[in-house]
Amino acid sequence: MRNPTLHDVARAAGVSYSTADRVLNGRGGVAMKSIQRVRQAIEDLGYRRDITAANLSRRRSYRFAAYVPPGDHGFFSAIRRAFLDQAEARAGQRITVDLRDELDGPPADCDCAVLAGAGQERIDALIAGDVPVVALVTDMPGARAYIGIDNLAAGRTAGRLHRIAHRGRHARVLPVMGSASLRDHRDRLAGMAEILGADSLLPPIEVRDNPDRMRDLLGQALRADPGITGIYSIGAGNRGLIPLMRDMGGNRPFVVLHELTPHSRAGLLDDLIDVVIDQKPAEEVACALDVMKAIADGETPGSVTITPAIFFKENLPGVPA
Amino acid sequence: MRNPTLHDVARAAGVSYSTADRVLNGRGGVAMKSIQRVRQAIEDLGYRRDITAANLSRRRSYRFAAYVPPGDHGFFSAIRRAFLDQAEARAGQRITVDLRDELDGPPADCDCAVLAGAGQERIDALIAGDVPVVALVTDMPGARAYIGIDNLAAGRTAGRLHRIAHRGRHARVLPVMGSASLRDHRDRLAGMAEILGADSLLPPIEVRDNPDRMRDLLGQALRADPGITGIYSIGAGNRGLIPLMRDMGGNRPFVVLHELTPHSRAGLLDDLIDVVIDQKPAEEVACALDVMKAIADGETPGSVTITPAIFFKENLPGVPA
DNA sequence: CGGCAAATGAAAGACGTCAATCATTTTCTT
DNA sequence: AAGAAAATGATTGACGTCTTTCATTTGCCG
Missing domain, CATH: 1.10.260.40 (lambda repressor-like DNA-binding domains)
Incomplete structure (x- = not known):
């Protein structure tokens, strides 16, 4: 037996x-x-x-490095926290996670590295150093696996939500991008375009994930075109969007945006935004670590597509105690 | 170090x-x-x-029993498949899952049992036998932990979706329950009632999770009241709903239902239904096994609330290859 | 057939914990 | 203070794999 x-x-x-x-x-x-x-x-x-026996014998411990962009975008700080939590939770599994800013030096000696939303330069340096690399949030060529959402599908989902909300009426949706040069953002926009059609989709504005810029540019756009019935915020900086909606009161546009953060949560609860598409950072990170462990064990795991969660005011998860 | x-x-x-x-x-x-x-x-x-060393030494293997209702409701067969998959995937972790119909005898000697959507009788027998029990899908008193979705929140979500879809228009939503005696179903209905208000929510019909009955009763209700603008199918048997929507053509009501199955997937793709709220059986099962392992290890894990996934035509996950 | 390399076998000590046994020490009782 | 009970220490052999060392066998070459 x-x-x-x-x-x-x-x-x-x-x-x-x-x-x-x-x-x-x-x-x-x-x-x-x-x-x-x-x-x-x-x-x-x-x-x-029996891998556990093998690891015990080898005194193997998995040494992982995680590169997460600095700063406190609500989203990336959630990713960072998730790495810390997971590192704590997996201490018993001989897993060590070295969390670093994406700016610092070449990879220390480690079994596998994960890059969250980083640029291409980083991955090149890591790959040159023979360290297998996993891409988180943003896919990049050269990565052994990608863990994140299907951004095209996310964009289509946002489009569908706008269509449902506009049933009957003609939609005029303004896409607000972080940057048109980011693959993720372009994919999301393209997804939405598949659903909405050119006559409903206005030309996007770019706010560089910056709340102040969001407030300025978006405010300007809304004043210039009072016929806007929907907003799809594709990137970060939504802190700047909330007060604009508050100012508009009852006839604000239908708002779909990404990532559940303290600000977007508050926005939902205050009825200032309608839908949040969240890529569940904690789950992504856990998944990434599983994949990295598998890679370190010599397996060849595939990429993992996270199904994003869709939040309304009514189904927000409780805040962790 | x-x-x-x-x-x-x-x-x-x-x-x-x-x-x-x-x-x-x-x-x-x-x-x-x-x-x-x-x-x-x-x-x-x-x-x-070091748990791995400890397990190695004890030659411990986790012996779990899973009780899943027989028959092939799309949903429970997905649960069943998930258990088989997980058993396979975790063979290396010394985890054995004994999958049984909820009808058969008293619990074999095992470390922890999980009941999926079972009645109270079962759990009593198990608890009497000193086996810790985890509840999956349907919570029940006496269980050490519950793994499943927050059904009240799910109902509220469905209500919100209907409100979005009805923006402006007056909603008349017909709830279709499996059975009013099921806690899950009552919770979902109550959640929806919180959002929609009495004037928009019609009295529910009961179809006992049976496709034929669904077809008969729902068809009858739709003919009797042509002013129905929305349907919330709370339980199973949705196979009987699809052809009704096909018959109604362009001005069918807005349809929200539960569980992604081959039928509901096809319904989405054919534009016969609008939204599927899915409780992600695979994830639930994986989660349940984690909890059971923790219990077997002597920890006291809490319950886990799964955040249900919301699917439209546009964000359906690819079928597994 | 002698000699050399390649292939194989045998053995032992880790890794960290569990579990059991037995001997010894400490503490308590009266 | 003697004797019983409680507490502690010392030791050992698992668990399944890794890793190294050393001895032995096999095959091949000229």
């Missing part, structure tokens, strides 16, 4: 434990026919190495 | 390994002052028992 051990494999293959071990761990110096017999025995018995 | 071991703790406390072990594992026969010194040393060193 018990799972087969490497001893069982060796016995079944008719070789010694040493030889089975040499095959399993690729140490070389084994005749071809032995290799095949061991492989066959592994297959037959359905042997799976 | 390396994590402290129990040997380190013993040394720091000035006692032998045996004594430290007796304290840690509550074996008794230890003087109060030794207990305190060991506790203090554990605290000071930040000692955390």
